[in-house]
Amino acid sequence: MADSDIEYDEQDLAAFKDAAVAWFGENTPRDVDFMLPLTFMEVGTDQQFNFLREWQNKVYEAGYLGAHWPKEYGGGGLHPAFQDAATRAMAQARTPIMLNAIGLNWTGPLLLDRGSEEEKQKYIKGILSAETIWCQGFSEPENGSDLGNAQTRAVKDGDDYVINGSKIWTTQGNYADYMILLARTNPDAENKYKGLSFFLAPMKGADVKGGSIETVPIKKLTGEYGFTQTFFTDARISADCLMGAEGEGWLIAMQTLEYERGARAGQAGGHVMMMSDPSDIIRLAREAKLNGKPAIDDPAVQEELVALMTEARSLGLNSRRDKIRPLAQDRPMSLALGSKLASTDFYQRLNAFAITLQGTRAAYYVGDENAHDNGLWQRGYLNSFSATIGGGTSQIQRNIIGEHVLGLPKS
Amino acid sequence: MSAFDNARMAPRIGLSEEQAQLLDIAESFCRDKSPVDKVRALIEEEGGFDAAVWHEIAELGWLGIGVPENYGGIGLGMAELVPLVEHMGRSLMNTPFVPTVLAAQAVLRGGSEAQKEEVLRQIATGAAASLALCEDHADWNLQNLSVTASLQDGQLTLRGKKYLVLHAAAAQFVLASVALDGQAALLLIPADALAGRISREKIIDDTQRAYALDLDGLSLPETALMPTDLAGDALAHIEQAGSLLLAADMCGGAYACIDYTLDYLKTRKQFGKLIGSYQALKHSIVDAHQAYEKARSHLYSAAHIFGEQGEGDMAVHMAKAEAGEAYSFAADRAIQFHGGFGFTYDCDAQLYRRRAIMGCALYGDTRYHRRKIAALMF
Numbered sequence: 031m032a033d034s035d036i037e038y039d040e041q042d043l044a045a046f047k048d049a050a051v052a053w054f055g056e057n058t059p060r061d062v063d064f065m066l067p068l069t070f071m072e073v074g075t076d077q078q079f080n081f082l083r084e085w086q087n088k089v090y091e092a093g094y095l096g097a098h099w100p101k102e103y104g105g106g107g108l109h110p111a112f113q114d115a116a117t118r119a120m121a122q123a124r125t126p127i128m129l130n131a132i133g134l135n136w137t138g139p140l141l142l143d144r145g146s147e148e149e150k151q152k153y154i155k156g157i158l159s160a161e162t163i164w165c166q167g168f169s170e171p172e173n174g175s176d177l178g179n180a181q182t183r184a185v186k187d188g189d190d191y192v193i194n195g196s197k198i199w200t201t202q203g204n205y206a207d208y209m210i211l212l213a214r215t216n217p218d219a220e221n222k223y224k225g226l227s228f229f230l231a232p233m234k235g236a237d238v239k240g241g242s243i244e245t246v247p248i249k250k251l252t253g254e255y256g257f258t259q260t261f262f263t264d265a266r267i268s269a270d271c272l273m274g275a276e277g278e279g280w281l282i283a284m285q286t287l288e289y290e291r292g293a294r295a296g297q298a299g300g301h302v303m304m305m306s307d308p309s310d311i312i313r314l315a316r317e318a319k320l321n322g323k324p325a326i327d328d329p330a331v332q333e334e335l336v337a338l339m340t341e342a343r344s345l346g347l348n349s350r351r352d353k354i355r356p357l358a359q360d361r362p363m364s365l366a367l368g369s370k371l372a373s374t375d376f377y378q379r380l381n382a383f384a385i386t387l388q389g390t391r392a393a394y395y396v397g398d399e400n401a402h403d404n405g406l407w408q409r410g411y412l413n414s415f416s417a418t419i420g421g422g423t424s425q426i427q428r429n430i431i432g433e434h435v436l437g438l439p440k441s
Numbered sequence: 442m443s444a445f446d447n448a449r450m451a452p453r454i455g456l457s458e459e460q461a462q463l464l465d466i467a468e469s470f471c472r473d474k475s476p477v478d479k480v481r482a483l484i485e486e487e488g489g490f491d492a493a494v495w496h497e498i499a500e501l502g503w504l505g506i507g508v509p510e511n512y513g514g515i516g517l518g519m520a521e522l523v524p525l526v527e528h529m530g531r532s533l534m535n536t537p538f539v540p541t542v543l544a545a546q547a548v549l550r551g552g553s554e555a556q557k558e559e560v561l562r563q564i565a566t567g568a569a570a571s572l573a574l575c576e577d578h579a580d581w582n583l584q585n586l587s588v589t590a591s592l593q594d595g596q597l598t599l600r601g602k603k604y605l606v607l608h609a610a611a612a613q614f615v616l617a618s619v620a621l622d623g624q625a626a627l628l629l630i631p632a633d634a635l636a637g638r639i640s641r642e643k644i645i646d647d648t649q650r651a652y653a654l655d656l657d658g659l660s661l662p663e664t665a666l667m668p669t670d671l672a673g674d675a676l677a678h679i680e681q682a683g684s685l686l687l688a689a690d691m692c693g694g695a696y697a698c699i700d701y702t703l704d705y706l707k708t709r710k711q712f713g714k715l716i717g718s719y720q721a722l723k724h725s726i727v728d729a730h731q732a733y734e735k736a737r738s739h740l741y742s743a744a745h746i747f748g749e750q751g752e753g754d755m756a757v758h759m760a761k762a763e764a765g766e767a768y769s770f771a772a773d774r775a776i777q778f779h780g781g782f783g784f785t786y787d788c789d790a791q792l793y794r795r796r797a798i799m800g801c802a803l804y805g806d807t808r809y810h811r812r813k814i815a816a817l818m819f
């Protein structure tokens with residue numbers, strides 16, 4: 031990973047930022063005539079997939095993705111502040127999302143931090159260019175929050191591992207070339223965690239040397255597609271796919287989740303979720319009619335809006351305060367571990383509240399001419415659960431904060 | 442469309458070298474000087490604070506932090522007072538510090554040159570002072586004034602009563618807001634003019650002291666009047682500065698009260714398990730903690746940009762609103778999570794809960810500040 035201690039010139043950064051703003055201003059595709067996914071978890075059609083893959087590739091080629099990842103593996107070799115600037119420019123221009131989120135933000139930093147030289151050479155560039163798409167095989171039908179109990183089996187057989195079992199809620203499972211896979215190599219280990227291993231597993235092609243890996247799309251609460259159940263039947267993959275050593279799976283999976291939850295840095299950058307801009311809700315409150323008047327005229331609505339805007343601002347303030355050492359040391363990790371819970375719950379409440387501003391129009395959904403903002407808020411609300419459930423539910427986040435930040439005993 | 446821009450702008454927060462140092466010093470000072478048994482002992486004393494600690498605070502130069510050097514102060518600003526008051530809030534420390542530094546701010550903004558010379562130097566070296574702002578109508582709007590002064594032949598004559606004057610009994614000066622010819626005005630009243638007019642009020646927060654001032658018929662020389670053209674601005678400044686410091690006290694209190702409750706959750710057992718392992722308690726205290734973190738971010742953002750027109754005001758309103766909400770929730774849960782012990786005077790949870798109510802009662806509660814933000818935003 032590019033060293034954040036390396037010096038950089040403020041003027042260079044300012045120039046880079048201006049160039050990024052200009053580039054996204056010019057190149058952001060507008061007037062796309064089909065519905066674009068709000069998050070990387072909503073990629074449900076080939077049209078969306080192909081479009082987003084091309085878009086990510088274009089952004090990467092322009093130098094605005096992985097700008098701070100090492101040059102030798104395909105990154106830009108710059109200070110992280112440069113990628114931050116590019117990511118902000120991207121969000122502000124409201125560009126389509128970066129498709130390969132699991133590669134860019136979880137697998138990539140994990141490989142850069144603890145992968146072998148070969149693994150870095152093999153995977154990093156494809157992650158950035160969207161040539162190789164990644165998915166995550168952690169959750170199973172019977173083991174979700176209790177991830178440590180995962181039962182998918184990996185049995186060593188000569189130079190291979192043979193995988194059997196099923197993963198579920200696999201985002202982009204049907205498109206992925208590779209999966210970060212958590213599987214049980216030793217069912218007799220002294221505890222459930224120690225029996226797990228971590229694989230960089232191929233999903234298709236000749237690298238699957240035998241058996242089958244089958245993905246079955248699952249329809250989401252939005253009516254769209256985006257994740258699959260993934261079945262492994264005697265799937266044979268090379269033993270080289272094992273990351274680290276047997277038994278280190280839990281450790282590596284936990285590190286992966288830290289990237290996923292934003293509690294650890296190193297992500298390639300780029301926005302992977304189109305969060306509604308909190309201030310859009312003020313526009314909505316001006317336009318939407320409640321009891322015959324603009325919703326914003328209602329004092330109760332105003333009070334709630336102010337509370338939400340205040341909360342929105344606190345999300346940004348929290349992450350900045352986390353970098354001011356004397357203001358972040360009373361309870362180490364508090365702000366980092368608290369950010370997923372704070373932001374995902376916030377967006378859920380924001381969208382839920384937005385629906386209540388619309389009077390009878392609250393009833394409409396995407397595609398109806400009467401829907402406010404073409405049902406953006408309704409769809410946003412339903413989608414918001416992807417973030418309060420995926421990546422560890424809000425309840426699990428509270429356990430983590432309670433136990434790791436506040437020092438409470440395990441439940 | 443200021444709100445629209447706000448959300449997109451990188452939120453502003455920072456910490457000066459001085460703030461960082463004061464944060465360190467205040468933490469150990471307040472912990473040493475205000476352990477909870479001391480807080481409880483002071484509740485039993487009439488004055489409610491330790492004169493020796495007050496003296497040390499003056500020696501440390503803290504009273505002069507917000508006072509310019511040419512008036513004998515250190516010449517820093519409101520931002521540097523925040524870490525101090527935050528730690529006073531954590532330790533439930535009670536002295537006339539907040540009313541005194543706010544009175545200094547009022548004189549700084551609203552006083553004549555002679556008044557500044559007279560008062561600021563004394564405050565910087567340890568004189569306590571206070572503000573008489575609240576009235577019978579219980580309105581937070583500092584411009585709503587029914588206590589009046591009339592000016593005749595160089596004499597001011599006052600009518601009415603002021604309430605919730607913190608530490609009035611210890612103050613060597615009290616600044617009172619009055620209506621003079623229908624306009625807001627501030628009066629600088631020396632302690633000796635108030636003899637026999639001060640009576641202690643029974644307030645919800647036993648760690649603090651508040652007094653009613655009977656100003657009816659009080660006669661003062663015209664020199665007590667601060668320049669009337671500055672009064673409006675001075676009152677606006679007091680509202681902002683008061684809200685900021687109260688937010689600091691409440692953030693500190695919220696932290697301490699969560700900490701206090703965590704200790705219990707980690708030691709008390711029921712059904713054979715530590716009660717902190719029960720999620721009904723664990724998740725709720727996490728929510729309290731998250732609300733505290735949010736409030737603290739707003740606090741240090743407000744301190745950082747204090748005084749900036751528009752943005753600075755908005756940040757202070759947010760800080761006070763969030764601190765009030767966070768402290769109230771944390772202290773409310775603190776009582777509940779201590780069970781029967783929580784219902785006792787011996788349990789510290791009530792100290793925090795009462796102080797939170799007091800903190801919301803002064804300079805506006807959460808709803809009041811949200812309405813102010815709404816007025817700025819929409």
Ligand SMILES: Cc1cc2nc3c(=O)[nH]c(=O)nc-3n(C[C@H](O)[C@H](O)[C@H](O)COP(=O)(O)OP(=O)(O)OC[C@H]3O[C@@H](n4cnc5c(N)ncnc54)[C@H](O)[C@@H]3O)c2cc1C
Nearest residue numbers: 166167168169174175199200201416419420421422423425
């Ligand atoms: C849109 C989306 C995309 C996803 N993508 C992926 C992916 O790409 N790869 C992947 O591996 N997984 C993915 N997931 C799965 C996700 O990580 C799991 O759904 C999640 O961890 C919860 O597991 P579960 O579904 O088995 O629910 P359960 O664990 O069965 O939880 C059910 C309920 O019980 C609560 N609960 C469970 N345990 C506790 C506890 N100890 N204390 C308190 N409450 C508890 C939960 O909060 C929840 O409310 C995705 C999920 C979603 C919604």
